[in-house]
Amino acid sequence: MIGFREGDLTMFKRLFTRTRQDENAFENVAMPLADALYGGALRMTRDPSLAEDLVQETLMRAFRFWHRFEPGTNAKAWLFRIQTNIFINKYRKKQKEKKVFDGRQVDDLLPRIAVEEATYLPPETRNEFLKHIIGDEVIDALDQLPFEFRMTILLADMHDFSYKEIADVLDCPVGTVMSRLHRARKMLQNNLMSYAIERGVISPLGNGEENVTDLGAFRRQRRAHNS
Amino acid sequence: MNDDRCAEFRRFVGPYIDGEFEIGEAAVFEEHLSQCSECRAYYDQQTWLISAVKPILQRPSRLPEDAKARLENHLRQARKPDYLRRVSRFLTHPIPVAVVATGLLFFFRPGLDTPHSNDTEVISQGEEMSVKVEAPLVRVSSTVPGVSEAVNQHLQAMPIERPTPEHADVERWFVGKLPFNVNALRFRDRRVNLLGGRISRFRTTEMRSSLPAARLFYQVGGHKMSVLVLNQSQGDQRGTSKRVDSGDALEIHDAGDYRVATLRHNGLTYMLTSDLASEAMRSVIESAR
Numbered sequence: 001m002i003g004f005r006e007g008d009l010t011m012f013k014r015l016f017t018r019t020r021q022d023e024n025a026f027e028n029v030a031m032p033l034a035d036a037l038y039g040g041a042l043r044m045t046r047d048p049s050l051a052e053d054l055v056q057e058t059l060m061r062a063f064r065f066w067h068r069f070e071p072g073t074n075a076k077a078w079l080f081r082i083q084t085n086i087f088i089n090k091y092r093k094k095q096k097e098k099k100v101f102d103g104r105q106v107d108d109l110l111p112r113i114a115v116e117e118a119t120y121l122p123p124e125t126r127n128e129f130l131k132h133i134i135g136d137e138v139i140d141a142l143d144q145l146p147f148e149f150r151m152t153i154l155l156a157d158m159h160d161f162s163y164k165e166i167a168d169v170l171d172c173p174v175g176t177v178m179s180r181l182h183r184a185r186k187m188l189q190n191n192l193m194s195y196a197i198e199r200g201v202i203s204p205l206g207n208g209e210e211n212v213t214d215l216g217a218f219r220r221q222r223r224a225h226n227s
Numbered sequence: 228m229n230d231d232r233c234a235e236f237r238r239f240v241g242p243y244i245d246g247e248f249e250i251g252e253a254a255v256f257e258e259h260l261s262q263c264s265e266c267r268a269y270y271d272q273q274t275w276l277i278s279a280v281k282p283i284l285q286r287p288s289r290l291p292e293d294a295k296a297r298l299e300n301h302l303r304q305a306r307k308p309d310y311l312r313r314v315s316r317f318l319t320h321p322i323p324v325a326v327v328a329t330g331l332l333f334f335f336r337p338g339l340d341t342p343h344s345n346d347t348e349v350i351s352q353g354e355e356m357s358v359k360v361e362a363p364l365v366r367v368s369s370t371v372p373g374v375s376e377a378v379n380q381h382l383q384a385m386p387i388e389r390p391t392p393e394h395a396d397v398e399r400w401f402v403g404k405l406p407f408n409v410n411a412l413r414f415r416d417r418r419v420n421l422l423g424g425r426i427s428r429f430r431t432t433e434m435r436s437s438l439p440a441a442r443l444f445y446q447v448g449g450h451k452m453s454v455l456v457l458n459q460s461q462g463d464q465r466g467t468s469k470r471v472d473s474g475d476a477l478e479i480h481d482a483g484d485y486r487v488a489t490l491r492h493n494g495l496t497y498m499l500t501s502d503l504a505s506e507a508m509r510s511v512i513e514s515a516r
Binding site: 049 | 238239241242245247271272273275276277279280281283284285286287288289290294295297298301302305389390391396
């Protein structure tokens with residue numbers, strides 16, 4: 001009489017889970033993310049040919065260490081982590097950026113004044129603002145941010161990562177992600193506002209209640225008005 | 228109105244908008260939001276700005292096709308099963324290659340004796356082909372000096388040091404690295420795409436020392452084409468040149484499966500090598516600007 005032993009069952013299971021394994025194959029999981037990685041690499045390196053090299057290195061390394069990827073976890077975050085590490089260790093040293101400060105230091109050293117309050121944009125000028133700030137301006141404004149801040153915007157707003165995932169990619173606490181993102185968005189917004197001011201969409205400083213551009217000034221004005 | 232509350236609200240408005248708070252935590256914020264009109268205006272602007280900027284940041288980028296092709300090629304190499312890698316290691320070993328090549332030469336000699344008589348426009352100088360084996364590459368030696376060197380370099384899969392489809396970019400990259408300015412050949416033929424360039428050296432048996440050269444990589448349809456750029460006046464070696472074009476000198480040589488075209492322009496020599504048929508090679512070269 002032929003009976004099944006447990007070993008046979010595992011063998012059958014393996015045979016039938018083959019399709020699931022294929023779903024987790026490198027070319028089905030990692031390769032479709034090449035374009036997204038390139039989009040990120042463009043903003044990391046700010047140079048198209050360096051970005052191509054970076055994506056290539058990232059995917060080759062990911063391929064080598066594919067056995068370490070846990071199926072079912074976020075492959076995009078895993079790949080971005082690899083890409084960020086390669087960038088920091090290799091390209092960034094070459095790019096001769098300003099001296100790099102790590103962790104808390106960088107957050108403390110940045111001019112606080114620049115991020116105190118984002119300029120207030122009255123709702124009626126918003127459409128006008130959008131008409132002038134189309135695409136290149138936003139990318140330019142982002143490219144001007146220091147690396148750590150650029151990265152948080154890139155991961156949060158470009159690729160919709162959660163704070164926890166960003167913390168994993170950047171290897172820092174969630175609290176740091178939160179404060180960096182907060183300041184990065186303000187810096188980005190201030191950059192955008194200065195484009196808008198240059199183009200005369202909004203006026204630089206509050207003269208009269210309608211043209212108030214700074215929330216602090218707005219608040220002071222309100223207080224004076226009420227008393 | 229409570230300034231501490233407002234300050235706290237503003238500090239955490241980002242995570243609130245990003246949906247990072249749990250329902251209980253969010254409720255505290257919503258309560259403040261319902262009471263403070265300034266924070267409502269602030270929140271309103273933040274939500275609006277983030278939602279206005281996001282779609283611009285999220286515009287899709289595409290990894291260029293040639294970069295994708297290079298990547299897939301690298302992956303194919305990395306994926307090769309171990310036994311195939313062992314076979315290719317075996318093939319680059321000088322002794323088995325010599326044995327195999329000698330065997331092939333013995334059996335297929337009559338084929339090599341036939342000149343390419345139908346290629347009238349091609350100056351066939353490769354009739355006396357001999358396959359000389361030198362590790363690690365199977366070297367093709369032709370009677371015309373330089374032709375075999377061009378083919379050998381074409382066969383070497385050297386990494387592209389400056390991978391770019393931009394002619395000006397690769398030309399700029401060569402500045403200061405070579406004792407002459409490289410003109411990355413541009414072609415009207417739209418199938419020809421530049422892949423990039425690297426620094427190379429060029430030497431034939433007649434030359435006492437090697438010359439610095441630029442190697443440009445092109446893709447022509449599904450074929451690869453290498454272009455070596457060098458200044459031959461520095462280490463002159465005369466070939467049997469025959470003028471085909473009225474302006475620049477052009478020669479096309481047949482070297483086994485490969486065609487090598489030599490083009491002289493502005494004091495520089497351009498050696499174009501590919502496995503394109505001679506007609507196709509001609510039409511590509513004629514479309515050079």
